[in-house]
Amino acid sequence: MPQLELSVAGAGGEAGLFRDPDFCTDADALPAGLPDDFKICAWKRPHELSPKPRMFVGGASRSDVVQGALGDCWFLSACAAVAQNQELVKQVIPLGQVLCGEGYSGALTFRFWRLGHWETVRIDDRLPVDDSGQLLYARAAHPDEFWVPLLEKAFAKFHGGYAHLQGGQRSEGLLSLSGLTVQDETVADWDPEGLFKVLERETRRHALITCAATGPFKKGLAGEHSYSVTGARRVRLGKGAGEEVRLVRVRNPFGRCPDAEWSGAWRDGDSRWDEIDQPTKDSMEFKVEEDGEFWMELNDFTSNFKHITFATKKPVEMDDAKYCEVLHGSWEKGISAGGNQSDMKMFATNPQFSLIVNEADEEDDECSVVLELIQENDRQKCRCLEDIALFIYEAAGPAAQRLSAEQLAGKPEWGEGHEHLGRSAVTYKESLPRGAYVLIASTFRPDRPRAFLLRAHSRRPVQLRAL
Numbered sequence: 001m002p003q004l005e006l007s008v009a010g011a012g013g014e015a016g017l018f019r020d021p022d023f024c025t026d027a028d029a030l031p032a033g034l035p036d037d038f039k040i041c042a043w044k045r046p047h048e049l050s051p052k053p054r055m056f057v058g059g060a061s062r063s064d065v066v067q068g069a070l071g072d073c074w075f076l077s078a079c080a081a082v083a084q085n086q087e088l089v090k091q092v093i094p095l096g097q098v099l100c101g102e103g104y105s106g107a108l109t110f111r112f113w114r115l116g117h118w119e120t121v122r123i124d125d126r127l128p129v130d131d132s133g134q135l136l137y138a139r140a141a142h143p144d145e146f147w148v149p150l151l152e153k154a155f156a157k158f159h160g161g162y163a164h165l166q167g168g169q170r171s172e173g174l175l176s177l178s179g180l181t182v183q184d185e186t187v188a189d190w191d192p193e194g195l196f197k198v199l200e201r202e203t204r205r206h207a208l209i210t211c212a213a214t215g216p217f218k219k220g221l222a223g224e225h226s227y228s229v230t231g232a233r234r235v236r237l238g239k240g241a242g243e244e245v246r247l248v249r250v251r252n253p254f255g256r257c258p259d260a261e262w263s264g265a266w267r268d269g270d271s272r273w274d275e276i277d278q279p280t281k282d283s284m285e286f287k288v289e290e291d292g293e294f295w296m297e298l299n300d301f302t303s304n305f306k307h308i309t310f311a312t313k314k315p316v317e318m319d320d321a322k323y324c325e326v327l328h329g330s331w332e333k334g335i336s337a338g339g340n341q342s343d344m345k346m347f348a349t350n351p352q353f354s355l356i357v358n359e360a361d362e363e364d365d366e367c368s369v370v371l372e373l374i375q376e377n378d379r380q381k382c383r384c385l386e387d388i389a390l391f392i393y394e395a396a397g398p399a400a401q402r403l404s405a406e407q408l409a410g411k412p413e414w415g416e417g418h419e420h421l422g423r424s425a426v427t428y429k430e431s432l433p434r435g436a437y438v439l440i441a442s443t444f445r446p447d448r449p450r451a452f453l454l455r456a457h458s459r460r461p462v463q464l465r466a467l
Contacts, residue, residue, distance in 0.1 A: 016105075017045070017105065017106030017124070018105050018106040018107035018124050019106070019124050019126070020107075020122070020123050020124040020126075020157075022157070023123060023124070023153075023157050023161075024160075024161055025040075025043065039130070040128040040129070040130070040136055041129060041130055041131045042128075042129050042133075043126040043127065043128055043129070044126065044127060044129050044133070045099075045106065045124075045125050045126055045127070046099040046100070046125055046127070046146045046150075047099060047100045047104075049127070049129070049133075049135070049143075050143055050144045050146075051144075052100075052144050053099040053100055053144055053146055054099060054144055054145060054146070055093065055097055055098075055099060055145070055146060055147050055150070056145060056147055057140075057142045057144055057145040059086070059089075060082075060083040060086070060089045060093075060147060061083055062080040062081070062083045062084055062228065062230055062251055062293070063141055063251075063255070063291055063292075063293065064080075064083060064140045064141050064142070064145060064147070064148055065079050065080040065083065065138070065140070065141075065148050065253050065255065066138065066139050066140065066141055066148070066253070066254065066255035066257075066292075067138055067253040067254045067255070068135060068136055068137035068138045068139060068149075069136050069137055070137045070138065070152075070162060070165055070166060071165075071166045071167050072137075072138070072152070072165040072166065072167075072168065073225055073226040073253050073254075074167070074168040074169055074170050074172060074173050074210075074226045075152070075155060075165060075168060075172070075173040075176075076138055076148075076152070076173075076226075076253040077170060077173070077210045077226040077227055077228045077251075077253050078170065078173030078174045078176075078177050078208060078210060078228070078311075079138075079148065079151060079152075079173070079177070079253075080228040080230070080251055080253055081174070081208035081209060081210060081228045081229075081230075081311070082177045082178065082208060084206045084208075084230065085178075085206040085207075085208065088177065088178055088208075091111060091118070092110060092111055092112070092151070092177055093110055093111075093147055093151065094109055094110075094111070097109070099125060099146060106124050106125050106126075107122060107123075107124060107125075108122070108123055108124070108125055108150060108154070109121065109122050109123075110123070110150070110151060110154035110155075112154075112155065112158050112176045112177070113175060113176055113177070113178065113179035114176070114376070114377070114378075115328065115374065115376055115451055115452070115453045116179070116326060116328065116453050118179070119158070121154045121155075121157055121158050123150070123153055123154050123157055125146075125150060127146075127149050127150070127153060128162075135149055137149060137152055137162065138152040141255060141291075152165070155176070158176070159378065159379035159380055160378075160379060160380025161380070164379040164380060165379075169184075169385070169423060169424060170184070170210040170211075170212065170226050170307075170309040171184050171309050171311075171423055171424040171425055172377055172385075172424045173210075174208050174210065174309060174311035175311070175374065175377070175424050175425065176377070177208070178208055178311045180207075180208065180311040180312055180313060181310075181311070181312055181313070181314065181315050181370075181372060181427070181455070181457070182309065182310070182311045182372075182374075182424065182425050182427075183309065183310045183312075183315065183316060183425075183427045184307065184308075184309050184423055184425075184427075185307070185308050185309070185310065186306065186307060187211075187301075187302050187305055187306055187307065187308055188302075188306070190302075192298055192299070192302055195298075195302070195308075196232060196246050196248075196298050198310075198316050199229060199232035199248060200232045200233075200234075201319070202310060202312055202316065203229065203230065203231050203232050203249075205312075205313075207310060207311060207312045207313075208228075208310070208311035208312075209228065209229035209230075209308065209309065209310055209311070210226050210227065210228050210229065210308070210309045211226070211227050211228075211229055211250070211305040211307060211308045211309070212224070212225065212226050212227070212305065212306065212307045212308075213225060213227070213304050213305050213306070214306045214307075218304065219262060219263045219264045219304075220259055220260070220261050220262045220263040220264075220267075220294075221262060221304055222252075225252075226253070227250050227251060227252055227253070227305070228250070228251045228253070229248060229249070229250055229251075229308070230249045230250065230251050230293065231248070231249030231284065231285075231295075232246070232247070232248050232249070233246075233247050233249075233284055234246055234247075235247060235276055235280055235284075237272075237275040237276070238275055242275070245297060246297065246298040247266060247284075247295045247296065247297060247298070248295065248296055248297075248298055248301045249284075249293065249294070249295050250262070250293070250294060250295075250296065250301070250305075251292055251293040251294075252292040252293075252294075253292070254292055255291060255292040257290075257292065260290070260292045261290070261292060261293070261294040262294040262295075262296050262300075264296065264300055265296070265297055265300060266294075266295045266296050266297055266300075267294055267295075267296075268287075268288045268289065268290075268294060269288050273286065314457065315370040315427065315429070315457050317370065317429050318368060318370050318429070318457055318458075318459065320459060321370070321457040321458060321459055322458075322459055322460075323457070323458045323459070323460070323461050323462065324455055324456065324457050324458075325455065325456040325458075325462060325463070325464035326453065326454070326455050327353065327453070327454045327464055327465070327466060328451070328452075328453055328454075329351045329353075329441060329451070329452050329453075329454060329466065330351070330449070330450065330451040330452065331350070331351065331441075331443055331448060331449055331450050331452070332449055333447045333448075333449045334447065335349070336349055336350060336351055337349075337350070337443060337446055337447050337448055337449055337450075338350040338442065338446055339442065339443060339444065339445055339446030339447070339448075340389075340420060340442060340443075340444050340445075340446075341391075341408075341442075343446075344405040344408050344409050345405040346446055347405070347408065347440070347442065348402075348403060348404055348405040348408055350440050350441060350442045351440070351441045351452075351466070352402045352403065352438055352439065352440050352441075352466075352467040353438070353439040353440075353441070353454060353464060353465065353466055353467060354395070354400035354401075354436065354437070354438060354439075354463070354464070354465050354466075354467050355369070355392075355400070355432075355436070355437040355438075355439055355456065355462060355463070355464055356400065356435075356436050356437075356462060356463035356464075357369070357432050357433070357434050357435055357436075357437070357460075357462050358434060358461070358462075358463075359434070359460040359461065360433075360434060360460065361459050361460060362459075364431075365433065366431040366432055366433050367431070367432050367433075367434070367458060367459070367460050367462065368429065368430070368431050368432075368458065368459060369429070369430050369431075369432055369456055369457065369458045369462060370427060370428070370429045370430075370456070370457040370458070371390055371392075371427065371428045371429075371430065371439070371454070371455070371456055371457075372425055372426070372427050372453075372454070372455040372456075372457075373388055373389070373390040373425065373426050373427075373441055373452060373453075373454055374424060374425040374452060374453040374454075374455070375388050375424060375425070375450055375451075375452045376450050376451040376452060377424050384422070385422045385423060385424060386422065386443045386444070386445065386448050386450055387420035387421060387422045387443065387444035387445070388420060388421065388422075388423070388426055388441070388442065388443055388444075388452070389418050389419060389420040389421065389426060389441075389442050389444070390418065390426060390428060390439055390440070390441055390442075390454075391413050391418055391439070391440045391442060392413060392414040392415055392418070392428075392430065392437055392438075392439055393408070393411055393412075393413060393414060393437065393438045393439075393440070394414060394435065394436070394437060394438075395435070395436035395437055395438050397436070398435075398436055399436060400436040400437065400438050400467065401438075401467060402438070402467045403438050403440075414430065414432070414437065415428060415430050420442070420443070420444035438467070439454070441454065
């Protein structure tokens with residue numbers, strides 16, 4: 001397959017600069033089905049696109065992220081969320097990397113999380129441009145800033161090429177950029193006030209939160225598109241003396257594009273903002289600007305966004321958790337990838353784990369435990385996520401041992417809603433009496449080899465081990 005043309009025009013040329021031999025620019029490694037206007041015409045380095053290229057201009061900011069021709073809003077909404085957490089920015093993008101001048105080599109490194117480990121990805125700084133010489137995929141709002149397109153390219157290499165970034169789940173991007181506890185939630189399952197309190201708390205902590213609208217384009221909101229949640233505030237009308245209103249701040253990764261913002265109540269320029277005093281608006285970073293970011297009332301948020309994803313240091317339902325047990329496991333074809341419960345003999349071959357609960361929470365007879373099952377996500381090896389689930393059973397005795405097909409037959413599961421889901425991670429909160437339990441990690445389809453990570457969060461110590 002012929003290589004696409006590499007532009008070598010511009011200051012410094014290609015002499016002595018690193019060119020990544022492992023990043024494929026063949027046509028079949030690039031997204032298919034894009035209009036001709038969105039095809040890569042050349043590859044250029046930042047110093048060919050800007051006279052003063054820098055990784056950051058004034059640091060990383062959520063307003064930097066602008067989506068391009070790729071359908072990777074699921075990743076870019078996570079990038080905008082990460083930009084609010086400088087600790088994570090430094091983890092993902094090592095400091096001190098330059099794009100011109102002294103020390104410049106054309107080589108850059110980035111880090112992504114996978115199953116408990118941070119993996120380093122090395123790329124060159126060549127970026128795809130269109131026939132007008134403009135960046136084709138993601139870019140930063142400032143013309144001299146390049147962390148956004150370079151991070152996108154590194155993530156493309158992490159998964160085998162730009163083609164593998166077309167379409168994805170919000171949880172995938174959040175996990176890869178943080179390694180935090182990721183929880184996919186259905187907005188309708190939450191009490192509105194309870195949800196708002198979580199949004200207030202977690203946005204103050206710079207947690208990563210993304211959401212998705214469904215259905216057709218409505219009042220500036222695009223269906224099947226990922227947004228980031230960047231703030232939540234209670235304000236009072238009448239310059240602080242009137243009714244309380246709960247507002248949520250949301251950002252569209254398309255950024256400075258026409259029709260990229262909410263056009264309903266509390267939109268930029270809405271007369272309702274005249275009811276809010278200026279110091280409050282300043283503290284909210286409110287501005288009337290076509291930047292993809294907007295505020296909306298909580299009721300409008302819950303009516304239009306059906307799904308919300310949190311990436312937090314501790315589970316949102318247990319922000320006072322003190323303990324976290326971690327185990328690695330895998331489904332091996334023909335050995336331990338037994339599939340679902342339709343065939344109990346096969347199901348019993350799945351990886352099993354012992355969970356021992358010896359202490360209850362304070363002022364309670366049970367121990368609250370949040371369990372995470374996280375599957376390996378390598379889009380180059382396997383384009384689709386497996387449908388996964390974690391099942392909980394009471395052990396047959398005080399010391400948990402593997403459960404056989406005969407023991408599982410007719411044995412009730414502990415808890416509800418443990419159906420198989422095609423997500424990067426599935427999370428369950430359980431209140432368990434003292435005792436021994438057996439956990440079974442399962443894919444829906446048998447013989448689907450894949451590694452996974454199991455985490456157990458709790459307020460009191462628990463014991464987790466493989467059986």
